[in-house]
Amino acid sequence: MQVFWARGYDSASTRDLLEAMGLSRSSLYQTFGNKEQLYLEVLRRYREALIDRLSRRLEAAPSAMAFLESLFCETANEAGSERATRGCLIFNSASELSQRDTLPSQHARQSMAAITALFHQAVARAQAEGDIAPDRNTDALASYLTMGMAGLRTLLKSGADAGQAGPAAELLLDGLRH
Amino acid sequence: MQVFWARGYDSASTRDLLEAMGLSRSSLYQTFGNKEQLYLEVLRRYREALIDRLSRRLEAAPSAMAFLESLFCETANEAGSERATRGCLIFNSASELSQRDTLPSQHARQSMAAITALFHQAVARAQAEGDIAPDRNTDALASYLTMGMAGLRTLLKSGADAGQAGPAAELLLDGLRH
DNA sequence: CCATTTATGGATCGATCGTTCCAGAAATGG
DNA sequence: CCATTTCTGGAACGATCGATCCATAAATGG
Numbered sequence: 001m002q003v004f005w006a007r008g009y010d011s012a013s014t015r016d017l018l019e020a021m022g023l024s025r026s027s028l029y030q031t032f033g034n035k036e037q038l039y040l041e042v043l044r045r046y047r048e049a050l051i052d053r054l055s056r057r058l059e060a061a062p063s064a065m066a067f068l069e070s071l072f073c074e075t076a077n078e079a080g081s082e083r084a085t086r087g088c089l090i091f092n093s094a095s096e097l098s099q100r101d102t103l104p105s106q107h108a109r110q111s112m113a114a115i116t117a118l119f120h121q122a123v124a125r126a127q128a129e130g131d132i133a134p135d136r137n138t139d140a141l142a143s144y145l146t147m148g149m150a151g152l153r154t155l156l157k158s159g160a161d162a163g164q165a166g167p168a169a170e171l172l173l174d175g176l177r178h
Numbered sequence: 179m180q181v182f183w184a185r186g187y188d189s190a191s192t193r194d195l196l197e198a199m200g201l202s203r204s205s206l207y208q209t210f211g212n213k214e215q216l217y218l219e220v221l222r223r224y225r226e227a228l229i230d231r232l233s234r235r236l237e238a239a240p241s242a243m244a245f246l247e248s249l250f251c252e253t254a255n256e257a258g259s260e261r262a263t264r265g266c267l268i269f270n271s272a273s274e275l276s277q278r279d280t281l282p283s284q285h286a287r288q289s290m291a292a293i294t295a296l297f298h299q300a301v302a303r304a305q306a307e308g309d310i311a312p313d314r315n316t317d318a319l320a321s322y323l324t325m326g327m328a329g330l331r332t333l334l335k336s337g338a339d340a341g342q343a344g345p346a347a348e349l350l351l352d353g354l355r356h
Numbered sequence: 357c358c359a360t361t362t363a364t365g366g367a368t369c370g371a372t373c374g375t376t377c378c379a380g381a382a383a384t385g386g
Numbered sequence: 387c388c389a390t391t392t393c394t395g396g397a398a399c400g401a402t403c404g405a406t407c408c409a410t411a412a413a414t415g416g
Contacts, residue, residue: 006277010188014374024394025375035374085276091332095273098263098335099184112336140345143333147346151329154269155321157276158290167318168325175353192404202364203405209363213404 001042005089008096009039009104039104046089047111054118064125065132068145069173075152076165084156090115091150112146119145123176132176141176148172179220183267186274187217187282217282224267225289232296242303243310246323247351253330254343262334268293269328290324297323301354310354319354326350 003016014035018028032038054071061067078084086092090111097105120142126132132141152172155165181190181198192213196206210216232249239245256262264270268289275283298320304310310319330350333343 008188008274010186013372015372025396026377026394029375030393087273087276092273094336095265095270095332096186098265098337109337112333112338116342137345139342140349143338143342143346144349147329147333147343147350148325149329150332151325151327154273154328154332155290155325158272159276159287160290160321164294164317164321165325167315168321171318171322171353172325174356175349178352191402193402203366204364204407207405 001046001089004039004042005046005086005092008092010096036102036104040107043089043093043104043107043111047107047114050088050090051114051118055121058118058122058125063129063131064122065129065176068119068122068126068176072149072152072169072173073166075149075156076169077162079156079160079162079165085159087153087157088149091153115149116142116146126176133178136178144175145172179224179267182217182220183224183264183270186270188274214280214282218285221267221271221282221285221289225285225292228266228268229292229296233299236296236300236303241307241309242300243307243354246297246300246304246354250326250330250347250351251344253327253334254347255340257334257338257340257343263337265331265335266327269331293327294320294324304354311356314356322353323350
C-alpha cells in the first residue's frame, strides 16, 4: 500500500513492491495473482480502513459539524509535510486511472461514491442537529464536500502552505453554515 | 500535448508521441532533446494558452462574477464527456508528479500558482464591482477557487454526472457571494 | 549544379517492465 | 521419520522502455 500510495499504479514497479513486502516474486504472484490484483486488494483495504475510521470518528464526534471542521482543518494543517504530497490514495487512483476501463479504475470510482456517501451521512446529521438548515439539498452538500476534499488534496500535493490551505478550507466550511 | 494530456507523463510512451506528432525518433530527440524536455515544452504551452484564454475571457466578461459563474458552470457541464475524464493538464501533472523533484513538477507547481493568481485578479475585480464584499480576504478566496476547480476536475474525472457536479459548483459560487 | 548543412528512417543499445518456470528449501501431517 | 504439500530464490522469458547512432535522403545556399 505504501508503495502504490507514494508512486501511483504505473510507476510502482514489482521490484519496489517485493522489496517493501519482503517477499519473493514467486510468493507475490502465487498469493496475489498479478500486479493489478494486488493493487485491487490495496484499494479495497485502503477504502475499508478509511471509511471505517471516518465513520467511527463521525459517530464519536460531539456533532457532525465538529467532525467536518476537524477533518478539513487537520487535513489543511498537513501542508508542507511528506504526507501532504502523498495525498489520498482514492483521489490519486481516480485521477491516474480515469481514462482507463479497468477493475482498479472502477474501484476508484466506487470509492469516490463511498466518500460522498459518508459526507452525506455527516451533512444529514448536521441538519438534524441544527448546524445546517434542513431545507438545503443534502446530496448537493455531500458532493460539495467531496469536491472540496479532492481540491484540498490537490492544493496540498502542489505544495500549498498552511496559509493558503487553511483559509481555503475555512471558506469551504463556511459554505456549509451558509 | 494531446498524448501527455490523455495518458499522463509516465504512461505516454515515445512511440505514442512519435505517432501523434508524425515525426521520426531522430527528429524528436534532435528537436526536443528528450521526453522530459518535450513534456516541459508541452506544460509551458498549455499554461500559456490557458492563462491567456482565461485572462481574455475575464477581461471581456461583463463582470468578474459572471466570468467565474460561467467558468465553473461550463466546467461542471462537461460531466460525462471524454473531455471531463481528461481533466486539466496542470492539475493532472501536479497530482502525478507531486512526489518528485524534477523540472516538470516544479513547473506544475508554478502553474497552480498562476491559476490562483488569475483567480485573485477575478476576485479583486468582483470586489471592486460590488459582487463580493471588499473586506473579505482576496488571497483566501483565490485559493478557495483554485481548490474548488481542482476538486471539480477530480469529481468529473471520477465520472460524476451533471446532477452532482452542477450543484456542487453552484454551492462553491455561493461561497463567494457569502 | 555542386558543396554543405539539416532532417529522416531504421537498426540497435542497455535497462527495466510484468510474468513464468523450476529446482530446492521449508513446513506440514499422519 | 517419511511423504506430501507449500513456499521461496533465482534464472529466464518476451515485450517495451527511453535513448543513441549512422547511412541516406532532403533541403539549402552560393
